[in-house]
Amino acid sequence: MADERGGEPERHEVIVIGAGIAGLTAALYLARQGVDVLVVSKDLGGQLLQATIIENYPGIEAIKGVDLAMRVEKQAKTFGAKTRYGELITRIERLDDGTFLLESSRGKRYQAEAVILAFGKTPKKMGVPGEDQYDGRGVSYCTICDGPLYRGKNTVVVGVGDQGLEAVALLAGLCPKVYYVTPTRLFGDPDLIARIKAAPNVEILENHEPVEVLGDGRKVTGLVVRDKKTGETRKLEVEGVFVELGYEAKTEFVAHLVDRNEQGEIIVDKMGRTKTPGLFAAGDVTDIPFKQAVISAGDAAKAALAAFNYLQKRRGKQVEIRGDWKKTGKVKPKVSMRLGLKKRKEQ
């Protein structure tokens, strides 16, 4: 990753990749320790955006995913965290001095002493012609986010399991006609299945697969699907194509730095450390199987404090955080550092 553009990379002490609950919590914890931290992310919220109402986040009775994201972002910024949205990190290298050099989809370069991987999971694509061309112009990977924009229009859901069924149930209340294209037999929550079977405006196409997204150059006009048994194709006249095929951890670009499991998830220890010193991970991108907001938040706080201790050690400081309850109200990083230096002088 030679500096082809000639410019110096933008430097921060820590870079957090991803702005879901994990990334934002990591930023909150680091900023609170006085660390210069930048969050780089495609968007704000990550998979939190998919959660209509979260009722099991301890301490908050009920909250929309997007609202929780905005609250944590505000907290992180209050303590000085910076954010940059609309950018994907596409390359990471660890340099000989132990720092990390990162490159984004916009060709921008960053350098940091520690990196926290918190970019969650990414919706699986259909992998058909027209899909990328019409992404955001009729093709959506988040029915909860975008469904309401298709009120009064015909739509199709290409999905599996409960995820697909829930999307169909949602759109059935908004659209005159909803097709459900699913590659196998219907499976999932029996209540949901009964509900969409009873909806007069839903047509279920089991054992069907998408073939091509059609459009007029500007927006989606239809979806060609194929019956997997007969091979017959059919054109569905729709303006919205909602893809609900599950999620995957897109971790290929860090494969040289971390261990991954069969699902491509990053393997972490119980402090959020990967196998590379200075590289941490938290949230849905890791091999922790439960995808819950508070679990991602807790693990991100751990990874952030582990990263802080890593920075301290790297700089020869002796004070590590082993924060107790009393400190939750006011951690004083500068004092800690002063103490660390003082201790060393006294020796």
Add this chain to the structure above:
Amino acid sequence: MADERGGEPERHEVIVIGAGIAGLTAALYLARQGVDVLVVSKDLGGQLLQATIIENYPGIEAIKGVDLAMRVEKQAKTFGAKTRYGELITRIERLDDGTFLLESSRGKRYQAEAVILAFGKTPKKMGVPGEDQYDGRGVSYCTICDGPLYRGKNTVVVGVGDQGLEAVALLAGLCPKVYYVTPTRLFGDPDLIARIKAAPNVEILENHEPVEVLGDGRKVTGLVVRDKKTGETRKLEVEGVFVELGYEAKTEFVAHLVDRNEQGEIIVDKMGRTKTPGLFAAGDVTDIPFKQAVISAGDAAKAALAAFNYLQKRRGKQVEIRGDWKKTGKVKPKVSMRLGLKKRKEQ
């Protein structure tokens, strides 16, 4: 642990020991899965009670520890969790059938298929005559909780480090005279040290140790302390003795069931499992070094879901929770179970 009292033990699917943020979150997650869960604890709140203001709990800008505890308790109860306060579990045995038999300080017995240890840490005692006799009658282990009751009265803090200094700073604003008895030289946050040194009503007794709590049979009247260098003793006329000597994990009673580290903390894997199947742990009682509310909450959610999966497996159910974001809004345990059974029939 023979049934000496003849009665049947009280049965629950899961028993959670402790009602701090970890215990309450575990109960919330289990109750939400439709599990019959009972929380047994000395009190509500655990070490949360020590936190005046928590500013780094993601999603909540600022909250008193006790208020956070009450909020999570309410959530857990909404989903059907039960609580029993004023009771300490003092014995746990694993029976041949894999269930656990528990006995409380009141001689009450419980039986459960899984147990979550979330009883946090306990304040260290001075270990002097009179201490236990006057516990709650002048001797306190929580200056933040009880300090305000001693407005206008003379008090002493027996403490170390920042924990001791913070207690002195708090009482200095309330009491005509505050003694600070500390077994070594003063150490800790330089700002705090400067503050208590400048307070005209604070008398610092470095290298001193407590000898005996004095009282009139009803309440504290003084504390005898000894100068560790000269051996001289002195009687301090105080009505409040605040002990701030740190915390310890009181885990001896589960030593036969778990591995512990040198601090007596319970060693868990990243899913909150101990070495005994069906026995889980989360929060400050574990070897996770960071004592933060959101970390305890996240780890407790993990332990609860791991316990739920353990129960499912034990009962031959095949559906495990691998909750995704969409499910945070409405996990449907009964449907999952139904699905599990259905799947088995189909095979």
